[in-house]
Every structure is written in C-alpha cells, then in structure tokens.
Amino acid sequence: MNEGNVAIIGAGPGGLAAGMLLSSQGYKVTIYEKQPYLGGRTSRLQMGDYKFDRGPTFLMMPALLEELFRAAGRSMDDYLELIELDPLYRLQFGDVRFTPTTQTEEMVNRIEERFPGNGSGYLRFMKEEEKKFNVVSPLLKRPFGKAADFMARDLFAALPRLHLTDSVYGRLSKYFNDERLKFAFSFQAKYLGMSPWECPGTFTILSYLEHKFGLFHPVGGVNRICEAMGRVIEEYGGSIALSTGVSRVLTRGGKAVGVQLESGDELDADHVIINADFAAAMNRLFAPGELKKYTPDRLAKKKYSCSTYMLYLGINKEVKMPHHTVMFSGDYSQNVKEIMTDKVLSKDASIYIHNPSAVDPTLAPKGSSALYALMPVPNLTGSVDWQEQEKLVRDTMLRRMEQEPEMRGISSHIETEMSITPLDWQNQYDIYQGATFNLAHTLDQMMILRPHNRFEEFDNCWLVGGGTHPGSGLPTIIESARISVRLLMEQDYRNKIRVAGSVVDRKRSRAAVGFHKQKGRGAALWRK
Numbered sequence: 032m033n034e035g036n037v038a039i040i041g042a043g044p045g046g047l048a049a050g051m052l053l054s055s056q057g058y059k060v061t062i063y064e065k066q067p068y069l070g071g072r073t074s075r076l077q078m079g080d081y082k083f084d085r086g087p088t089f090l091m092m093p094a095l096l097e098e099l100f101r102a103a104g105r106s107m108d109d110y111l112e113l114i115e116l117d118p119l120y121r122l123q124f125g126d127v128r129f130t131p132t133t134q135t136e137e138m139v140n141r142i143e144e145r146f147p148g149n150g151s152g153y154l155r156f157m158k159e160e161e162k163k164f165n166v167v168s169p170l171l172k173r174p175f176g177k178a179a180d181f182m183a184r185d186l187f188a189a190l191p192r193l194h195l196t197d198s199v200y201g202r203l204s205k206y207f208n209d210e211r212l213k214f215a216f217s218f219q220a221k222y223l224g225m226s227p228w229e230c231p232g233t234f235t236i237l238s239y240l241e242h243k244f245g246l247f248h249p250v251g252g253v254n255r256i257c258e259a260m261g262r263v264i265e266e267y268g269g270s271i272a273l274s275t276g277v278s279r280v281l282t283r284g285g286k287a288v289g290v291q292l293e294s295g296d297e298l299d300a301d302h303v304i305i306n307a308d309f310a311a312a313m314n315r316l317f318a319p320g321e322l323k324k325y326t327p328d329r330l331a332k333k334k335y336s337c338s339t340y341m342l343y344l345g346i347n348k349e350v351k352m353p354h355h356t357v358m359f360s361g362d363y364s365q366n367v368k369e370i371m372t373d374k375v376l377s378k379d380a381s382i383y384i385h386n387p388s389a390v391d392p393t394l395a396p397k398g399s400s401a402l403y404a405l406m407p408v409p410n411l412t413g414s415v416d417w418q419e420q421e422k423l424v425r426d427t428m429l430r431r432m433e434q435e436p437e438m439r440g441i442s443s444h445i446e447t448e449m450s451i452t453p454l455d456w457q458n459q460y461d462i463y464q465g466a467t468f469n470l471a472h473t474l475d476q477m478m479i480l481r482p483h484n485r486f487e488e489f490d491n492c493w494l495v496g497g498g499t500h501p502g503s504g505l506p507t508i509i510e511s512a513r514i515s516v517r518l519l520m521e522q523d524y525r526n527k528i529r530v531a532g533s534v535v536d537r538k539r540s541r542a543a544v545g546f547h548k549q550k551g552r553g554a555a556l557w558r559k
Contacts, residue, residue: 043071046306224336224468309498374413
C-alpha cells in the first residue's frame with residue numbers, strides 16, 4: 032500500500048474520482064473545496080423542499096462508473112440507484128415532436144414516421160459510429176503528454192475514423208437529408224459548448240453513445256454520483272474540507288510541494304491535483320510570473336465554450352413532460368451562430384427543459400415538480416450586460432415555455448426560483464469567462480494540444496477535469512482522473528524502485544501498483 036500525501040483542489044467529479052482511486056490505494060487524500068457543498072458544477076441545488084442538479088443532467092455509459100467504483104474496491108449499486116430513460120428525450124421542431132429510443136427497430140419506425148426515407152441512414156450511422164467508437168475509445172483512456180504518444184499504433188489506426196477535418200454537422204449530412212434529423216443527432220455538440228458546424232466530426236460518437244447505451248437518471252440527481260464518491264473517500268480515511276478555498280499551489284525547485292489555504296495556512300503535500308476550472312486555476316493558484324506556458328495573456332487567447340443561462344423553478348403542480356425536452360429554435364443554425372460567433376442573445380433561442388420529477392418523486396413535494404430550464408448563451412467574451420438583460424431573458428424563457436400545453440400558466444405556480452447567469456458562473460463559481468463547458472474542443476485544443484494530465488509547468492502537479500485530456504463531459508472527466516492517477520502512481524513506484532537501487536521493467540512496474548487490463552475493453556483498473 033502507498034503512504035503518499037495528496038492534496039486535491041476542488042471537489043468536482045474529477046477531483047472526487049481521483050481521490051476515491053488514490054484513497055483506496057492507501058494514499059492520504061485531502062480534498063479542499065471552496066464551496067460549502069460537493070460536486071462543483073455537478074452538485075445539488077436545494078431550495079426548500081425542491082432539489083435540482085446545478086449543472087449536468089445527462090448520464091450516459093454507467094458501465095464506466097461501475098468500472099470506477101470496482102477499481103476502488105466498491106460496487107456502484109451499493110451507492111446509486113439508476114433509472115433508464117425511455118424515450119431518451121423529446122425533441123421539438125415547431126409542431127413536430129420526436130422521441131428517440133434505443134430500440135433499433137422502433138427507432139427506424141419513428142424516423143420513417145416523422146422524416147420519411149431516413150431510416151436506412153440511421154442504421155448506417157449506428158454501424159459506422161460503432162467502428163469509430165471502437166478505435167476512439169482507447170485514445171480516451173491514455174495520456175497525450177509527449178510527442179511519442181502521437182506515434183502510437185492505436186492513434187494511426189484510429190486516424191481514418193476520427194473525421195478530424197469534418198464537422199459534426201458535416202458527418203450527419205452523410206446519413207440524413209432532413210435538417211431536423213441532423214439537428215437531432217448533432218445537438219450533442221452543445222455538451223461540449225460548441226457549434227455542430229465547428230465541432231470536429233469525431234464527436235458524432237456522443238449521439239451514438241446515447242442511442243447505443245441509453246441515458247440514465249440516478250435517483251436524487253446526477254449530483255448523487257459526487258456524493259457517492261465522497262462517501263467512498265471517507266470510508267477509506269480520506270477527508271473533504273468544504274468551505275475551504277485554496278489560494279496558492281506551493282512550489283519549490285520546479286515541484287508542487289503543497290497548498291496555501293485562503294486562511295493563510297500552508298500544508299505540505301507529496302502531490303497536488305488541480306480539479307478547479309482550468310483557466311481560472313492558472314490565473315489564481317500560482318504567483319504572478321510563476322507560469323511560463325499558461326500566462327494570463329496566453330489563456331485569454333485560447334478558445335472557450337459557450338455559457339448557459341439557468342433557471343430553476345419549484346412548481347407547485349405536476350408538469351406532465353418527459354425527463355428531457357429540447358425545444359429547438361425556428362432557425363437553429365442562426366441561433367448557434369449568434370451564440371458562438373456573434374456572441375449576442377438570440378430572439379429565437381433553443382431551450383432545454385429538465386423535468387426529473389417525471390421519474391423521481393424524491394426531488395419535489397408530492398404533486399409538485401422541480402423544473403430546470405437551460406438556454407445556451409454567449410460566454411463573457413461577448414458584450415451582453417447580464418445585470419441589465421437577466422430579467423428580460425428570464426421572462427422570455429418563461430413565455431416560450433408557457434407556449435407548451437404542459438407548461439401553460441406555470442408562472443402562477445412558481446413557488447421558488449433561482450437563476451444563474453454567465454456572470455454568476457464566473458463570479459460565484461470561478462468559471463473563466465463563464466464558459467461552463469471549459470476549453471473548446473477545437474483541433475488545436477485536443478489530445479496533446481490540450482493541457483496535459485501531468486502538468487507541464489511543475490512536477491508532482493496533476494490536472495483532472497474538463498480542462499485537460501480527454502475533455503469535457505462526465506465520462507471523459509472520469510477518464511481524466513483515471514489517467515492522472517495512473518501516471519501519479521507509476522511515477523511513485525518508479526521513484527521507490529530508483530531509491531531502492533533496483534531495476535524492473537515497465538510491465539512489472541505496472542503490475543506492482545495493481546493495474547490490469549479488463550479483458551475485451553482495454554480499460555485500466557486498479558485491483559485490490
């Protein structure tokens with residue numbers, strides 16, 4: 032077992048996943064979280080008897096979560112109850128409503144009913160995207176920290192299927208001839224805060240994953256995943272210090288050696304893991320002039336995702352809508368252009384409605400609904416004055432929502448409400464420029480060109496979360512934690528061997544720290 036002391040900055044899902052894995056291997060883990068709650072953007076928001084997910088609401092590929100818990104010697108089923116959603120969501124294009132399902136034959140029927148002639152395109156999409164997923168998946172499980180990583184055989188094998196020079200929209204145009212159906216399979220680019228016309232074609236796998244493996248709701252919300260990881264950390268003797276902000280990463284001799292808390296206390300650590308928003312962390316956690324690659328000027332020149340305007344509503348009546356509903360703008364391409372390029376508010380915006388009370392009675396009083404509405408909006412590099420525009424946006428969203436029969440008149444049923452603007456994301460939640468999906472996933476900010484899991488500026492400093500490889504989204508954030516922890520443990524083991532004066536090959540080194548390959552899937556796990 033290991034006895035290293037690890038300080039983790041931020042109790043988001045990446046920091047918690049790293050803490051869970053390390054504490055299960057005997058490391059002394061302390062997580063420092065500025066907010067008074069776990070989860071960061073993936074946390075619970077509670078207003079009276081109403082409970083909401085503050086941010087992410089889509090959970091796909093729970094098998095990855097189960098792998099994570101098994102790697103820490105636990106079973107996910109002991110901590111979480113998952114409900115599979117069918118339909119996946121309701122998509123609305125004016126008067127046309129479309130409800131995708133994972134049932135292949137039924138999905139073809141629904142496509143032919145709404146968009147005649149496109150059923151065969153769906154079958155081709157699923158077949159081709161499965162091939163892509165099989166070659167892309169291994170790339171998401173390993174680091175890209177040096178040039179040699181680009182020369183690996185698996186990357187060369189994957190290149191023809193990555194579709195890096197095409198866009199998500201371009202790829203979908205090869206399968207479907209109806210614009211609405213293209214949007215139905217490309218809106219997932221918004222999970223990365225990007226336009227489907229600009230997002231690399233690689234990311235069509237997002238919609239494939241939903242249609243292949245389904246979507247799930249953890250009872251209590253996606254935030255319960257973070258609570259579960261926190262419990263495991265504490266079971267292994269780790270600690271989570273809430274309402275405890277970190278002001279500085281302490282460095283000496285080119286290494287991270289601890290953290291300074293906002294209280295002024297300085298605490299030593301053998302390793303520091305940064306789970307804070309990447310650009311915000313670089314600007315705040317190091318002394319001025321200390322960083323060479325990630326200076327404020329260079330950070331300002333990077334590309335960032337869009338932001339979101341959030342409206343959380345406690346409704347004292349049942350809202351008879353599906354768990355997920357996406358109401359598309361009448362001119363979706365113009366709406367996306369205004370968000371991403373013009374960086375202005377759209378008069379006709381797309382809106383996402385989360386109604387988890389449809390399947391989960393624990394989130395609101397009986398006969399009531401915990402309703403969450405999201406509008407993608409420009410990040411703060413635009414010129415929107417949110418102090419002036421917030422009420423207008425809120426009222427516009429409610430008017431649009433009340434056009435739906437199930438939500439008619441809900442304004443008079445609002446028992447409690449709260450909103451989060453891009454300015455709030457920046458000022459209250461330390462998210463750079465309010466870009467809620469972190470660094471954009473453009474070609475010049477992917478793989479080796481994304482901040483590395485092993486931090487380039489200081490040794491014994493590691494990155495996890497959406498701002499490092501492999502990127503944003505809960506599954507990839509978890510993979511970032513697994514990659515960083517693996518690198519950290521391998522480094523520690525090599526150092527121990529070096530100190531002992533022994534020489535072992537890499538294969539024995541990996542086995543000694545408990546890694547193995549899960550047969551048939553190529554996923555690195557920890558074995559107790």
